[in-house]
Amino acid sequence: MWIKIILVVVIVIIGLLLVRPPSGDRHLALRRLFMVFLVAVAIISVLIPQWLTWLAHLVGVGRGTDFLLYALVIAFLVFVSTAYRRNALLDRKITQLARAATLAEARAQDAERRAVSVDPVADDTGVSKDS
């Protein structure tokens, strides 16, 4: 059965894409091409419904609707994997942002403490002297 081979190969590719380190631009381009492809397929399916059944028979699937189901499962897997990726990337950015904010705050506090401890008048009052 052709369909089994196709499905397994595609699922394996999705799995490999998930493990591979991300490359932003190529990923985006692939996603956009995939969208264009989906739109084309949708239009063809509306205009020539028999086309799906013909394609299904070609790869050894009984009905066009079954074939559509398989395609949906694959599309869903692709969606899950790209969403996971984007989420991880977003998490990383949030971490960097939060760390930058934390370190900036710490630096400001340290500078303040230094100013207070260097200043002999402010030492016991806790208020910095103005010049």
Add this chain to the structure above:
Amino acid sequence: MSTAAPSHQDGSTIDDVCIVVPLYNEAPVIGGVISQLRERFCHVVCVDDGSTDGSAAIAESAGARVLRHPVNLGQGAALQTGISYALGRPGIAYLVTFDADGQHRIEDVIGMLEMAREKDLAIVFGSRFLDNRTKAGWAKRIVLKTAVWVTNKTTGLRLSDAHNGLRVIRTDAAKHVNLVQDRMAHATEIVLQLARTRLPWAEYPVEVLYTDYSRGKGQSLLNSVNILVDLLIR
């Protein structure tokens, strides 16, 4: 307890070491952990990872320099923030990573630092499996041994314990650490990044104190699944 206790007059206080403690919701124990650390160390940096139980205030009044994450990010993220901060401070020769839940012993830190100085080591990893002092349950043993196996496979080092929060890292080695694993998988990532520096390292036998408190919060079997997935999928 006073925050402004430089205690340079106390000969036993170590001032070229910065202790980095990632902190998340450990209010019952963090006060004791910090004040014990402050007895021996001048610089204790505590990175509060968005605790909601007032841990940060307790750590601060116990004498730690507390940095606050605006939101909870994970232990790895807190550790990296602490390391970045410590590296920016003048006069620091070694960083020590130390867990907030009170499972590490100060004597072990002192011993590890002595070993690092004597043998000119850049990295000393604490290991609970070099002797039989630490009493871990079988489930914990399986999780930890799996972590060790994965760590050794990915890093090429031969460690007897991974995911032990106690490490001594000289500043030249710490500069090469850039953790992007926010959650628990950072423990493997830090070994990987330190291994890449090719600086001299060793393990030091430490005792991990499993109290009822730490047992209640420890890593579960399911957590090891998270660690594996985090390491595999980036």
